[in-house]
Amino acid sequence: MQQRVAIAIALAPEPDLIVLDEPTTALDVTVQHQILELLADLQQRRGTAYLLISHDIHLVSGFADRIAVMRGGEILETGSVRHLTETPAHDYTRHLLASALAPVSVRETAAVSSPALLRVSGLGHRFRNASNSVLQEISFDIAPGRCLGLIGESGSGKSTIGKLICGIHDLQDGQIEMAGSGLPAAGAARSLEQRNLVRMVFQSPDATLNPAHRVGDILKRASYLAGAPDPGARMRALFDLVRLPPELASRYPAGLSGGQKQRVAIARAFASSPKLVVLDEPTSALDATVPKEVLSLLQELQHREQVAFLLITHDLSILPGMADDLVVLKERKIVEKGQQNQVLNAPRQAYTRGLIEAGNLIF
Numbered sequence: 001m002q003q004r005v006a007i008a009i010a011l012a013p014e015p016d017l018i019v020l021d022e023p024t025t026a027l028d029v030t031v032q033h034q035i036l037e038l039l040a041d042l043q044q045r046r047g048t049a050y051l052l053i054s055h056d057i058h059l060v061s062g063f064a065d066r067i068a069v070m071r072g073g074e075i076l077e078t079g080s081v082r083h084l085t086e087t088p089a090h091d092y093t094r095h096l097l098a099s100a101l102a103p104v105s106v107r108e109t110a111a112v113s114s115p116a117l118l119r120v121s122g123l124g125h126r127f128r129n130a131s132n133s134v135l136q137e138i139s140f141d142i143a144p145g146r147c148l149g150l151i152g153e154s155g156s157g158k159s160t161i162g163k164l165i166c167g168i169h170d171l172q173d174g175q176i177e178m179a180g181s182g183l184p185a186a187g188a189a190r191s192l193e194q195r196n197l198v199r200m201v202f203q204s205p206d207a208t209l210n211p212a213h214r215v216g217d218i219l220k221r222a223s224y225l226a227g228a229p230d231p232g233a234r235m236r237a238l239f240d241l242v243r244l245p246p247e248l249a250s251r252y253p254a255g256l257s258g259g260q261k262q263r264v265a266i267a268r269a270f271a272s273s274p275k276l277v278v279l280d281e282p283t284s285a286l287d288a289t290v291p292k293e294v295l296s297l298l299q300e301l302q303h304r305e306q307v308a309f310l311l312i313t314h315d316l317s318i319l320p321g322m323a324d325d326l327v328v329l330k331e332r333k334i335v336e337k338g339q340q341n342q343v344l345n346a347p348r349q350a351y352t353r354g355l356i357e358a359g360n361l362i363f
Contacts, residue, residue, distance in 0.1 A: 124173030152329030216249030
């Protein structure tokens, strides 16, 4: 709805050209498809030209007439969609296409045999002045070392669940247990040990890394707040953990690439050696060549650190390689949950089937 309002505002003066800057990045697959259909319909009826800025090769290939490929502030190659996707001339274009079209690895998922690390029971939440609850009776478990994928329409409450688990929002209804112990309703009432158990990697590192602080200081402060006896040594260990060169410690976030900034955000989340990390759309702001590297790093960290993940995403293409289990949200409620391969290959609910079909159309 918000994106439709933004489109209406852009159309109000009846422009000849509209610049679409990542118009579907934060949207779930069904809404992405609806927005693209709306834009195509408006273009046909009004004759409006579009400049579509996107890191999503699949989206551009299905929507644009011509493509210009940029790197380092310069255009490397331009041409028709068919020409650039079938016979790219530049190595970087070929690399973009190879990254986008790489086959998806499938995670081997076994049945859960260990007690739950995280247990969410009857979770409900309502924002001040909101007419309806944003969450109703949400319940699920995550076992140690497993990854639970959380999917659903935009506005279904996925990020709110993550923030409640991390204590960013205070708990109103229901209960959250970590390692068998209930967490206080107020996030500020959690002990240092409880705060260290669960951390979050946010969607946009640009919005969550302080631009006025050097990268090394950001990680040093996170280590200090986590209770590290030697924050400087812990900071250096975190650089090694996420495979960042130590010389980047003196840089500000603006001096890093998108992938490097996301690695810093991941390192900050791991400063406390958490048992659970909430990943809120960890690859949605990255260009086509970077998500695979970030996901590979997360898989490596999960195996090495024996950490569990709650993966919030609208990109269904990353689920087979990342998630063990899935929870599907619709209109603030859980409509389906189960092992990842069962939900994706044999969904029981029509809504889940619609999400998967829309994802296939876009991805």
